[in-house]
Amino acid sequence: MTAATLTIDLAALRANWRKLADKAAPAECAAVVKADAYGCGIEPCVRALRAEGARVFFVARLSEGIRARAAAPEAVIYVLDGLTPGSGGALRAAKLRPTLCSMPEIVEWAASGGGPAALHFDTGMNRLGLAPSEAGAALAALGAPPTLVMSHFISSEIAGSPDNARQIEAFEHLRSICENVPLSISNSSGIFLSCKPFFHLVRPGYALYGGNPTPDAPNPMRPVVALDVPILQTRRIEPGDRVGYNGQWTAPRPTRIAVIAAGYADGIPRGASGTGARPGVEVAVGGKRCPIVGRVSMDLIAIDATDAPDDAVTRGASVELLGATVGVDEFGERSGTIGYEILTGLGRRYERVYRD
Numbered sequence: 187m188t189a190a191t192l193t194i195d196l197a198a199l200r201a202n203w204r205k206l207a208d209k210a211a212p213a214e215c216a217a218v219v220k221a222d223a224y225g226c227g228i229e230p231c232v233r234a235l236r237a238e239g240a241r242v243f244f245v246a247r248l249s250e251g252i253r254a255r256a257a258a259p260e261a262v263i264y265v266l267d268g269l270t271p272g273s274g275g276a277l278r279a280a281k282l283r284p285t286l287c288s289m290p291e292i293v294e295w296a297a298s299g300g301g302p303a304a305l306h307f308d309t310g311m312n313r314l315g316l317a318p319s320e321a322g323a324a325l326a327a328l329g330a331p332p333t334l335v336m337s338h339f340i341s342s343e344i345a346g347s348p349d350n351a352r353q354i355e356a357f358e359h360l361r362s363i364c365e366n367v368p369l370s371i372s373n374s375s376g377i378f379l380s381c382k383p384f385f386h387l388v389r390p391g392y393a394l395y396g397g398n399p400t401p402d403a404p405n406p407m408r409p410v411v412a413l414d415v416p417i418l419q420t421r422r423i424e425p426g427d428r429v430g431y432n433g434q435w436t437a438p439r440p441t442r443i444a445v446i447a448a449g450y451a452d453g454i455p456r457g458a459s460g461t462g463a464r465p466g467v468e469v470a471v472g473g474k475r476c477p478i479v480g481r482v483s484m485d486l487i488a489i490d491a492t493d494a495p496d497d498a499v500t501r502g503a504s505v506e507l508l509g510a511t512v513g514v515d516e517f518g519e520r521s522g523t524i525g526y527e528i529l530t531g532l533g534r535r536y537e538r539v540y541r542d
């Protein structure tokens with residue numbers, strides 16, 4: 187029996203980057219590879235994106251930057267955490283650029299030797315970043331011009347949100363203060379806004395990995411991730427029989443159950459469970475959509491495979507949890523979360539296969 191297998195389609199990843207790069211041109215298209223490239227594996231993804239033409243990468247942590255650097259010796263790599271206290275030497279040693287987020291970071295970076303760095307301004311999230319009113323002081327304290335001035339959208343996946351225009355206006359104002367410095371505000375969804383807020387550089391993450399950057403329209407991206415999980419056992423139960431911890435799902439008809447080798451320890455959220463109160467997430471058994479029934483447990487999930495073709499419901503056969511039938515967006519939404527959390531939570535126990 188094959189183990190539960192996570193297949194990462196690097197050709198689709200490259201095609202997705204190419205599509206976003208073409209859309210954003212003449213702005214440059216970077217690639218966000220934080221959180222282990224959204225669960226897809228930082229080294230193989232960086233190498234594939236590098237081969238397709240990406241020259242600028244963003245990670246969250248210093249440790250991720252060091253891994254990305256090993257995979258792309260010549261690339262420009264920004265660290266979104268900025269300068270954590272005392273990390274200047276380690277950043278410079280790996281030729282990483284911090285996206286400096288506050289005056290104390292700028293002062294420490296300059297005092298510890300400086301070097302290429304971005305300035306990150308907060309235009310509405312109240313998370314990381316300098317206030318736009320600090321721009322003059324920030325430029326003066328940095329000494330040398332920043333290599334990038336950036337901000338981040340809070341609602342770009344909602345095309346009609348007034349937040350977008352408000353943030354773009356605040357960012358436009360920074361343009362006049364930071365003359366001759368490349369600017370960047372758009373994440374994946376920002377690349378699909380009709381006002382094209384591309385400036386000099388766009389920073390897609392989710393869409394590269396097949397997530398839908400336009401949640402109210404069909405997904406323009408190619409799926410990158412497929413997850414196939416083997417059936418460990420099948421059983422037939424009678425109407426009124428219950429399934430899983432606390433018996434939260436009751437069979438309404440004679441039902442054929444398939445039990446598969448994945449659970450919440452593999453990153454399948456308990457929110458995907460099927461109970462009397464809420465239908466379970468659907469998966470594909472022999473091409474037929476079948477719901478999860480009962481609670482997702484640590485290592486196991488039960489599926490109502492009654493309507494699937496008989497030859498697909500056998501011990502050792504594979505069930506598709508993610509793939510062409512059900513993608514990361516649907517899986518996330520029906521689990522009460524988002525596709526981002528499904529991707530970045532993908533477990534360590536899967537056998538990983540890279541295709542290109």
Ligand SMILES: *Cc1c(COP(=O)(O)O)cnc(C)c1O
Binds near residue numbers: 220374375389
């Ligand atoms: C994560 C992140 C991105 C990428 O966002 P997606 O929605 O995944 O495209 C871009 N910029 C910053 C600052 C981020 O934190």
